[in-house]
Amino acid sequence: MIKLREQSHILLWILLFFFVASMAVGGLVGGANIMDLIFGGKNTQIHVGSIGDKNITHAQYLREREIQLNRLRRQGQEINSRAYQNAGDFAWNAIIDRELKDNKIKKLGLEVSLDEIYDFLLITPPPAFKTDLMNAGFFKNDEEKFDDEAYKQTVENGSMPVELEPLLMNWEIYLRTWLADRKLQNLYNQLGSVTDAEVRNKYMKDSLNCTLDYIFISTNKIVDSLVSVTDDEILEYYNDNKEDNYELKERISLEYVLFQIPKAITADDSLEMATVEDSVIQLARDFAVEAEYTSFKSAITEYELNKIDTIDVHETFESNSGIPFQMGVLRDAVRFAFDNSLNSVSEPITADNGIAVFHSLIKKDKGFKPLDEVRESIRRNLSREKKLEYAKELLQPGLNNVDNWENIATNDSLIQYSKGETQKLGGTFPGIGRNNTLTGTVIAMEVDETSNVIETFNAVTILKMNAKDEIDEEKYQQAFEQIRQNLLNTERNRGYSSWLTEARKAIKKDDYRSEVY
Numbered sequence: 001m002i003k004l005r006e007q008s009h010i011l012l013w014i015l016l017f018f019f020v021a022s023m024a025v026g027g028l029v030g031g032a033n034i035m036d037l038i039f040g041g042k043n044t045q046i047h048v049g050s051i052g053d054k055n056i057t058h059a060q061y062l063r064e065r066e067i068q069l070n071r072l073r074r075q076g077q078e079i080n081s082r083a084y085q086n087a088g089d090f091a092w093n094a095i096i097d098r099e100l101k102d103n104k105i106k107k108l109g110l111e112v113s114l115d116e117i118y119d120f121l122l123i124t125p126p127p128a129f130k131t132d133l134m135n136a137g138f139f140k141n142d143e144e145k146f147d148d149e150a151y152k153q154t155v156e157n158g159s160m161p162v163e164l165e166p167l168l169m170n171w172e173i174y175l176r177t178w179l180a181d182r183k184l185q186n187l188y189n190q191l192g193s194v195t196d197a198e199v200r201n202k203y204m205k206d207s208l209n210c211t212l213d214y215i216f217i218s219t220n221k222i223v224d225s226l227v228s229v230t231d232d233e234i235l236e237y238y239n240d241n242k243e244d245n246y247e248l249k250e251r252i253s254l255e256y257v258l259f260q261i262p263k264a265i266t267a268d269d270s271l272e273m274a275t276v277e278d279s280v281i282q283l284a285r286d287f288a289v290e291a292e293y294t295s296f297k298s299a300i301t302e303y304e305l306n307k308i309d310t311i312d313v314h315e316t317f318e319s320n321s322g323i324p325f326q327m328g329v330l331r332d333a334v335r336f337a338f339d340n341s342l343n344s345v346s347e348p349i350t351a352d353n354g355i356a357v358f359h360s361l362i363k364k365d366k367g368f369k370p371l372d373e374v375r376e377s378i379r380r381n382l383s384r385e386k387k388l389e390y391a392k393e394l395l396q397p398g399l400n401n402v403d404n405w406e407n408i409a410t411n412d413s414l415i416q417y418s419k420g421e422t423q424k425l426g427g428t429f430p431g432i433g434r435n436n437t438l439t440g441t442v443i444a445m446e447v448d449e450t451s452n453v454i455e456t457f458n459a460v461t462i463l464k465m466n467a468k469d470e471i472d473e474e475k476y477q478q479a480f481e482q483i484r485q486n487l488l489n490t491e492r493n494r495g496y497s498s499w500l501t502e503a504r505k506a507i508k509k510d511d512y513r514s515e516v517y
Contacts, residue, residue: 042512049092049511051099061513064091080352081329085317092511100503105180108187112179117172120179122155132167185496192491199484203476204443205426208469212442213419215398215405216432216461217391219384221414227386234378238371246369249314251322252337253361255296257305258327259284260354284348284355291345296359312364313337315514328352331517336360338515391460392453398462402450405464420466432459 042050048061068087069079077083105111121129130146133139138161139154141147154160160168238246261280283303291299300308313322313334323330328351336346337360346358394415398408409417421429425442428434435456441463445451451463 042510044512044515048513048516049509051096051509052103052507054099056095058516060095061088061091064094067091068094081331085329085331088513088517089317092513096504096507096509097500100500100507101181101184104503105184108184110180110183110187112176112183114172116179117175118155120175121171122152125151129171132171133164136164136167138164188496188499189492190495192488192495194484194487194491198487199480200471200476201443202483202487203479204471205439206424207475207479208425208471209422209467210425210442210465210469211420211422211467212429213402213405213417213464213466214421214429214432214461215395215409215415215417216459217394217414217416218431218459219387219391220458222387222390224383227383227390229379229382229386233382234375235371237378237382238374242368246374248364248367248369249316249318250366251312251314251364252342253310253312253364254333254337254358255308255310255361256333256356256358257287257300257308258351258354258356259287259348280355281348284357288345288348288357291357291359296345310361317514321514326353327356330356333358334514335517388455388460395453395460395462399450399453402464422467425468432456432461 043055046057047055048058049056065084065087068090069083072083072087073079130139130151133151134146139147139151141150259280261277287299287303287305290302294302309324311322311324315321315334315338320329321331321334323333330349330351332349333346333356336344336349336358340346340360342360342363344360346356348355348357350356391414394412398405398415401408405417406419409415416431418429418431423429426434426439429438432438433456437454438456438461441451441454442465445463445465445468447465447468449465453460453462
């Protein structure tokens with residue numbers, strides 16, 4: 001105790017430090033929790049999320065979102081609430097990609113030097129760069145075209161006009177990133193490779209024919225009454241899958257009224273639309289004031305409204321945050337729900353189908369959709385699985401009775417028989433379609449061989465190989481190099497995108513945007 005008393009002043013100073021720091025930082029970051037900041041917690045006042053070990057600021061996100069909005073504008077798209085949502089998602093994904101690429105470029109030493117930028121602009125100046133120079137009043141010949149010779153002489157002599165320095169600086173910044181990205185993309189695309197076995201397999205699928213007999217059952221022709229799904233099976237499926245499929249976010253129930261704006265029918269109506277919209281908006285404002293002053297229920301009675309809807313909204317962007325899709329993306333409504341106390345009344349919020357005023361009712365904690373709500377969906381899933389098993393069992397006798405397939409099909413309306421069907425090894429067969437399992441089985445089969453029961457996209461089938469082309473080695477060798485090059489081009493074209501896709505999955509991402517916007 002004596003030792004503790006002797007050191008108590010140290011503890012008091014530590015507590016005082018954290019108190020003062022929290023007050024100071026609180027003034028800078030809108031009251032953020034100082035302990036969260038010190039121990040690496042999130043701060044939605046400053047950041048919209050984190051990618052890897054880097055925090056992403058609101059300014060960075062909003063800047064990228066504006067770039068995406070400008071892209072949508074150039075494409076002629078209407079910039080409505082859904083466009084903002086899409087632009088925000090594009091922006092977030094673009095920031096993720098930028099972080100991944102920058103990290104990999106630095107790790108592999110692919111940074112771009114000033115000499116590389118100089119050589120690129122000297123030897124292969126981009127058309128947009130030429131246009132910028134001409135728009136600035138330089139290097140335009142008598143035919144109003146870019147004077148390449150004059151430009152190259154000026155660059156080589158180091159006598160570029162000083163007026164072009166801001167333009168050159170912007171292009172230097174842009175090309176430093178663009179050229180590094182190109183090096184990274186070329187590097188990954190050159191890693192693509194193709195084996196001789198892949199070339200041979202491709203040749204066989206596209207060039208060789210086979211002739212099959214097969215019996216099959218189309219699973220969509222199996223009626224529900226032929227399989228049985230019990231309540232216990234539904235419950236077991238629900239319990240096994242509810243964490244992944246049936247989780248409910250934290251929600252807030254809102255009731256709302258919608259003041260619809262009449263659509264213009266005639267030209268005269270169009271002229272009056274601004275006046276009509278203003279009157280509807282004013283009506284919604286008056287209603288909101290009344291609801292705030294008295295109550296939402298009293299305002300409904302006062303304004304003689306008879307259509308009130310109730311919804312549950314959540315903060316995430318999934319399923320339009322619980323907002324009906326015809327209303328558009330109403331993040332203002334979501335923020336109203338989560339940023340205000342219960343029993344609050346919103347300001348009028350413009351939706352795609354009118355002006356809405358919301359009233360928050362109750363908070364609903366995280367949970368799971370009730371079993372009764374998803375029971376029929378589970379029943380359908382289990383029914384599909386059981387129909388596949390039913391079809392497989394029904395075809396089993398055909399495995400050891402190939403010569404009697406026609407009679408088997410005649411005696412069972414579900415079973416169909418196809419005889420002497422000729423297609424490419426990788427082709428589509430009538431009734432059973434095509435998938436990798438079917439193609440792989442056909443390639444591996446020998447003449448007179450019978451397959452096991454296999455599944456395709458829409459059927460269950462047994463195959464018998466009647467005839468199959470042999471590889472003409474001379475023709476194969478003639479086609480080898482072209483097939484190999486085509487496969488290699490495909491492989492190289494997706495090498496970079498495959499890396500980027502896997503890198504996106506692997507990097508740790510925390511997205512706070514739904515808690516702010």
